[in-house]
Amino acid sequence: MDESFLKPYDPKSEESKVYTLWEKSGYFNPDNLPGNRPEKYCIVMPPPNANGRLHSGHGADITLKDILIRFNRMRGKKTLLLPGSDHAGFETQGVYEKKLQKEGRSRFGMNRDDLYKEIYDFVMDNKHIMEDDVKKLGTSCDWSRNTFTLEPEIVSKVQDTFRKMYEDGLIYRGKRSIHWNPKYQTSLSDIETDFEERKDPFYYFKYGPFTIGTARPETKFGDKYVVVHPDDKRYKDYDNGQKFEIEWINGPLTATLIKDEAADPEMGSGAMTITPWHSAVDFEIAKRHNLDMEQIIDWQGKLLPIAEEFTGMRIAEARPKIVEKLEKKGLLVKIDEEYTHAVRICERTGVVVEPQVKDQWFVKMEPLTKMALESLDRGEYRFLTEHHEKIFRHWMNRPLDWNISRQIVWGIRIPAWFRNKDSEQEEIIVSKQKPGDDWEQDPDTFDTWFSSGQWPLMTLGYPDGKDMEYYPTDVMETGSDLVFKWVPRMIMFGLYLNKKVPFRDVYFHGMILDEKGKKMSKSKGNVLSPIDLADEFGTDATRMSFVVANPPGANMSLSKDKVRAYKKFANKIWNISRFILENVGSETPDGNTNLTDSDKKLLEKLDEETKFVTEHIEKYRMDLAAERLYHYVWHEVADIILEDSKEILNGPDGVEKKSKQRTLYVILATSLKLLHPFMPFVTESIWQKMGNEKMLMVEEWPQHTN
């Protein structure tokens, strides 16, 4: 008997030994797996962002994937769990800029290459810490294939994709209304923004013969178009294009009436003025009618000279002063103080974004979303949760073109070159090489999702790497917040570049919430780190708590009590093993042992458990499989089977005792196998102490007979 069995299970001392053993075996790499494995099984890990440590979301993510991988590895498949990390462009640069701010520095004015180098070093340091975290969770991923989105090979391939899409007419450069983050000085795509409910005064002003409403008087300096609905009876005597002389903020101007269906007759007076430069809706109206556009607010969020005496003021400062001026001029009709509306903010930084008109690179989404939806209709991939399929379809049915250029240095440089930029003779060449001396490269980088959308392809060596044999992968398991961001992009890039979706099943796990069902956040102080939990209760316990009661698609509450319960379970398994090994003796009874009827029944029950666990993992119901195992091992094997066996084991040698020994041994070995994907450390540790030659990790998954 191994001496460590005499003490309670100690995760700390066992886990590191076991992980080293696994790593040394080389079995994380599918090329080294024993036996003939014709069937492949591959999961690409969502690249954790290389700018911080693992949080509970990652914990759930990694645990679920590793369970599937370990299960399939034991079932004799050639399994690859592919690790990697993402540079997470804007997010990482934001994190770094905050760091700079703390040091009293700023990225503005910094040399591009110096800034890039600094962030690169910062990310490399974090990346290694994060990779250690991933190992700590027992992840059986193939580190020899570890990749990073800014590796030259990947950068080059992502740039190739851009060129191909440009040549295919799927990418264009255009001056369009974009979301501008004035603090961080970059444009953002729709999905990188959120809405925040705000209560702001809503002002009604006299605009010639009309009354118009706005919450943003500071944008109104240049408003010279008033828009009404073509069917609005109140304005039936006015003609489209009719001109008026009116008095406005900074004096008289000539206004033009426009009839457009965008105006809602139900809203206030039914008349609105438009500011095409600072509103996406207004921009569209202006484009339809070929109207002038003028910038009112600069890139820093300050008013431009058109605002005359308000020039240079920030919005918050200027707004009340402008209202005051209009009131003095007798143009203020009324103020609605109860007005609530949603303000668009930058999802990462919380900064209110300003619509601006800017030349940017866009991906034409419609052909791509169409391709993805048709593939879904053909059943080439499926969502495990119907709910998410609905959300996905809804989103894919309104394909807004995707702004992929970011004005930050931390990312993959857009391979485009300009000559005579911003002039009438502007020329563009898309190429990885500089076309000539008088060409300058676009300073912008790609939106992170442009590269991570190609992640399954790039990591598997698209177009002709040998790992492409794993494409398409088996399942994409990720957080439901990525239902728009990441999943559709991977599907679209996969279909576009390689004609096949990158994965068959899409599994969304929910958010990990605290014990009261609230979102974990640093400011609330309710964050549970998977690494801290693993330190305190053991990795197996932590993994179990990420699985049980965590069905596909639903959020999950996590508490220390829950993890503590599974720490006790790990110890229980430990003690069951000790008891059985002590009583079975050194020579294990073999398969030819005659079994008593009651022992045969116990093995039939074991068979049922095997069946349940196997089928539920196949159905991605790891939550139910884990719960069932917990119940079986503790309340059936320990509480009933072991208790009932004591009398026989303590009795005289004979057929009955031999049968019991054989049965208990089979129950133990099978239970350890079934538990292994969920609790890899304690089970492997026991397996080793049992004197088995093969590692549990590559043992054969138990067969069930019915």
Place this chain on the structure above:
RNA sequence: GCGCCCUUAGCUCAGUUGGUAGAGCAGCCGCUUUACACGCGGAAGGUCGGGAGUUCAAAUCUCUCAGGGCGCACCA
């Protein structure tokens, strides 16, 4: 405003072709029983959010109301 999801024991949740409810945690009462006090045994706890309907039968299907959450749109 449009759409989606959820509501089962104190807490977190199972209950997937309709057959009068289950688990874990917490709590309660006993027990140093020779694998384990990170333990063992036991008891208690729910008119399955409210209402109506379909059915021999509803937690499960339909409608409706209430509460909670999410997505989309909205700086007219």
